Amino acid sequence: MKKGKMKLLTTLSAIVAVNSLLVACSSTKTDNKGATPAPSTAPSASSAPSASTAATKYPMQTSTQLSYWMELTGNLVGVKSANADVPFYQNWSKVTGVPIKWITAPPNQGKETLNVMLASGDLPDMIDYNFLGFPGGPEKAIKDGYILKLNDVIDKYAPNLKKYLKEHPEVDKMAKTDNGSYYAFPFIRGDEYLMVFQGPIIRKDWLDELGLQMPTTIDEWYTVLKTFKEKKGAAAPLSLVGLPRPFNESGNGAFVGAFGVTRGFYLDNGTIKFGPMQPGFKDYLANYRKWYAEGLLDKNLATADVKVLDANFVSGATGATVGNAGGGIGRWQPLIEAKDPKAVLAAAPYPVLKKGDTPQFGQRDFPFTAGGMVAITAKSKNVELAAKFLDFGYSTEGGMFFNFGTEGTSYKLENGYPKYTDLLMKNPDKLAPAQAMALHIRGNSGGPFIQDKRYIEQYLALQTQRDAVATWAKTNAAKTQLPPITPTPEESTEYAKIMTDIDTLVDEMSLKIVLGTEPLDAFEKYVDKMKSLKIERALEIQKAALDRYNKR
Structure with missing residues (x-):
């Protein structure tokens, strides 16, 4: 094993979780064949050209399979052991038209599993992980060739995310490094009410x-x-x-x-x-x-x-x-x-x-949070497809899917309001709503999308839950x-x-x-x-x- 890899293996195994409130995002000039060198600084979304990239039509027509790595979320523990078996992930592939190989790390073993994977050099197309905890930070992860700098990628292939960042400069400020680098497709809390939980x-x-x-x-x-x-x-x-x-x-x-x-x-x-x-x-x-x-x-x-x-x-x-x-x-x-x-x-x-x-x-979160962000790896040979796949979450259609799942199954529209069905709220298999939701949406676990307040209005079905948010918010x-x-x-x-x-x-x-x-x-x-x-x-x-x- 190369000396650099050994050093990474040693350091990453003890990644620090010092400040759960840290958040950022980065980027690298690429094409659909992989990474090419990029300058150390890049324009922010707010200073980039106006969002004129043609919107992607979903589902896309492709037979190219992408690979996606993430740790199993806590609400799936005891319910499913692999994301490939979870309806949400199966449906995510269907609605985008992109075949996905889901790679699932065991719960609470994400950083150790990622450690081994990075050291091996055998990387998937996408990694769902908080790269703020990476030794050297996101810029170092980019420099070492693990993940891509995404400024040009977002500019070319992610019109939905690009538009959101342009319209929300306070989130844009959080979504990059000091050099102006974006490094992940972020999880964004779309309302103040979503930030205390x-x-x-x-x-x-x-x-x-x-x-x-x-x-x-x-x-x-x-x-x-x-x-x-x-x-x-x-x-x-x-x-x-x-x-x-x-x-x-x-x-x-x-x-x-x-x-x-x-x-x-x-x-x-x-x-x-x-x-x-x-x-x-x-x-x-x-x-x-x-x-x-x-x-x-x-x-x-x-x-x-x-x-x-x-x-x-x-x-x-x-x-x-x-x-x-x-x-x-x-x-x-x-x-x-x-x-x-x-x-x-x-x-x-x-x-x-x-x-x-x-x-x-x-506890108080920022609009742009560390959990749920997804980086595209420098080893990906399908950067354009991966970016379009991830940009889906920031579209109107994608926001509905991530927050509410599949219409007719996990939600129904009632006077324009997406109301969760009993499959989630009164699960026939006696799963708690949090567990049933984890099978059909990512609204309650984060991901590359904008969280919708209407999710929390229903997720907190009990008055005690709604009262909890108000109680916990009374801090400095x-x-x-x-x-x-x-x-x-x-x-x-x-x-x-x-x-x-x-x-x-x-x-x-x-x-x-x-x-x-x-x-x-x-x-x-x-x-x-x-x-x-x-x-x-x-x-x-x-x-x-x-x-x-x-x-x-």
Whole structure:
């Protein structure tokens, strides 16, 4: 194996998920035979010629098969194991007229599987992956010949996406690197209402039964969880998904945000800080350490996946978690209701320390998000066809298909409104709406298209789900989250190396302190170690990238 490939294999296996809010997109001059050299900078969509490329007529007439790689989405776990068996992907091929070879990576193993594939050099035509996590960033992925720079590709073959970016300069700014490079067909949230969808979830029926108020502070949460354990026999009062990293929920500020920090980088009055080296993170670990010692946290907190949470909710072992309105409340409400008709899951506010305070952190997405974007690889011999295939999602027809599926099967038009059928909302096989939707649409999992508000209006079929969005939106996350910045290739390579070591250290520190295998005072030793691993250099890189982003 070549030295460069070995280096990639080593680095990519520990791709950092430091800031889930980072978003960008890139590009390269191509023809339908593959890639040709391109200048280091390119015009943005807003400065490109007017969108005059003839629209593609779908379905296209072609016998050329394209290959498409992606990780299995969480809502398909336990339902299907391969995208080739999912009706949506079968129909996507039909409506575009393009034969597709679907290559499916196992859930939570995407980066490892991609690692091996890139090292082998045997690449598909398209890769559905967040290349902001690529060592060296998207520009490096382009430079190393893994994916294409898409400026000319979009200009020539993607009139629908080109038009949208031209008409939405705020999204266009997010959808490129500092050099003006587009590198993927993006997932775009088409309405503000679609941007908040995750937060704390609790058994509201248990609160009512036990005479407890909805918890808003850390102290109130302690009382509630302790009561769940003692009065309801909950073996794991608070259960959290621990994969791909333990304490995933802390990235958006759930529980940790009460202590004035997050697990990653954030803005504090315009200054970038790294949460795990701040005193507030020690207080957060101390709190979780206490909860774990008293049996209030799931003992499997490092390894629990969605299936574990399914089982915990069904058995009554769990009374609270952090999850999505759709794939969380929508997934677990039917499970607990089947066993207990009076069971109710509801959203809880992001916790604070002082009652009445507004949470500083919380989940809030950007219009252009990291998940669901699709790159065309530099090895593709069918770039034009791949671009036209992907551009379908930004057309009116494609938007309907991605958000609502196939008319007559997954939706019906009622006075012009696409209403989901019982196949999705009251599935005859007893699948939760989130699972049934994953079989027929990509509205609830992202992808190369513009998400439609009418999807969420129905996806959140329960009043508790709609209330959840309003509850979780009451934070100052818009002021504390970093915009979708993109370090340079050189910075990204250095940054990835630093943060690979830092994230490993933070995981080790968090688990050892919470589980009690190291004393709380070991925190200072870990902070010193972070400094020796050049966390301050990582902060410098983030600041430089933020400065450049603000000048775009």
